[in-house]
Amino acid sequence: MNQHIRKIAELDRVIHEPGRLMIVTLLYAVDKADFLYLQHETQMNKGTLSSHLTRLEEAGYVEVVKTYRGKIPQTLLSLTAAGRSAFEQYRRKLKEAL
Amino acid sequence: MDQIESILQRPKLYNNIDGVGELSCGFMMLGFGLLTWLQARSPAGAIWHRMDVFAVWVGLMLLGIHYGSKAIKEHVTYPRTGFVEYRKRGSGAAIAFVVAAVVAAGIGFAARFHWNSALHLRLTTPVADFGLAFAVAYAFGIARAVRWKWAVVGAIAISTVAVAMLPEDTLRAFAGDASAVAGISGVTAGAWLLSILAYGAIMLVSGGISFVLYLRHTQPPAQAAA
Numbered sequence: 001m002n003q004h005i006r007k008i009a010e011l012d013r014v015i016h017e018p019g020r021l022m023i024v025t026l027l028y029a030v031d032k033a034d035f036l037y038l039q040h041e042t043q044m045n046k047g048t049l050s051s052h053l054t055r056l057e058e059a060g061y062v063e064v065v066k067t068y069r070g071k072i073p074q075t076l077l078s079l080t081a082a083g084r085s086a087f088e089q090y091r092r093k094l095k096e097a098l
Numbered sequence: 099m100d101q102i103e104s105i106l107q108r109p110k111l112y113n114n115i116d117g118v119g120e121l122s123c124g125f126m127m128l129g130f131g132l133l134t135w136l137q138a139r140s141p142a143g144a145i146w147h148r149m150d151v152f153a154v155w156v157g158l159m160l161l162g163i164h165y166g167s168k169a170i171k172e173h174v175t176y177p178r179t180g181f182v183e184y185r186k187r188g189s190g191a192a193i194a195f196v197v198a199a200v201v202a203a204g205i206g207f208a209a210r211f212h213w214n215s216a217l218h219l220r221l222t223t224p225v226a227d228f229g230l231a232f233a234v235a236y237a238f239g240i241a242r243a244v245r246w247k248w249a250v251v252g253a254i255a256i257s258t259v260a261v262a263m264l265p266e267d268t269l270r271a272f273a274g275d276a277s278a279v280a281g282i283s284g285v286t287a288g289a290w291l292l293s294i295l296a297y298g299a300i301m302l303v304s305g306g307i308s309f310v311l312y313l314r315h316t317q318p319p320a321q322a323a324a
Contacts, residue, residue, distance in 0.1 A: 022105060025102055025106055028106065029106045030183060030185060033181065034182075035180070036176075037179065040179040040180050041180075
């Protein structure tokens with residue numbers, strides 16, 4: 001197998017999916033953000049965004065905290081250390097593959 | 099890869115999505131400009147020259163800006179388009195500032211070399227350098243993401259050049275006693291005062307337009323849910 005193709009095959013599939021890649025990239029640039037912000041930036045509907053976040057949470061890449069801002073429920077999301085490292089590795093491998 | 103880099107920049111740009119950053123900057127510049135103008139226009143014994151009045155003015159201005167922008171974020175921005183907590187700033191902002199300063203110094207040097215006699219830039223160059231640095235920093239920080247903000251960059255640059263071209267007598271007359279207070283020449287004081295008032299007004303107008311556009315293009319949570 002060509003080395004470049006092997007590099008592509010080594011990419012983290014959890015992050016590689018376009019919707020999840022958008023979420024992880026946005027969260028990488030901030031300390032934390034809420035569900036509404038991600039929805040606004042990604043233009044995904046609630047169901048799709050939730051399912052991607054669940055997948056990322058299961059992989060240990062995203063931490064989800066349910067809290068309140070005043071009396072309004074708020075879902076805060078942040079990348080875990082594993083998530084940050086996985087994203088950095090993903091970018092490195094993608095650069096090598098391209 | 100370019101798309102990833104572009105998405106990485108989005109949270110930074112989100113900070114001024116509602117124009118609050120520019121409004122804060124505009125209020126601060128106009129606040130300082132107005133106080134300096136009051137000092138220049140009032141006799142030596144007036145309250146505007148007292149340090150405690152200066153401290154209260156600056157304190158009230160900073161408190162107003164801090165709590166005003168916080169209130170807009172809490173009650174308008176976060177419920178409409180979401181909350182973001184930023185990571186602690188790294189060296190990016192410092193690098194942007196240094197790049198802006200170097201570019202502005204280069205332009206200022208070129209301007210001094212070529213237009214010295216024609217535009218009176220010899221005396222106003224520090225102010226013109228500041229204006230050009232401000233235009234470059236604004237272009238780098240804000241205008242590259244929002245196309246119509248290039249008009250604001252143009253307005254900053256034009257007002258900088260316009261102030262630099264003003265006759266020395268006009269600048270000196272506008273400064274009044276400000277040069278004595280600040281210990282600088284009347285021309286520089288006048289140029290500084292006019293520039294800071296112009297930039298403040300430009301920032302307020304630009305921030306105000308951004309805020310109105312933001313309110314028009316986003317919906318409050320109740321309407322969005324309906």
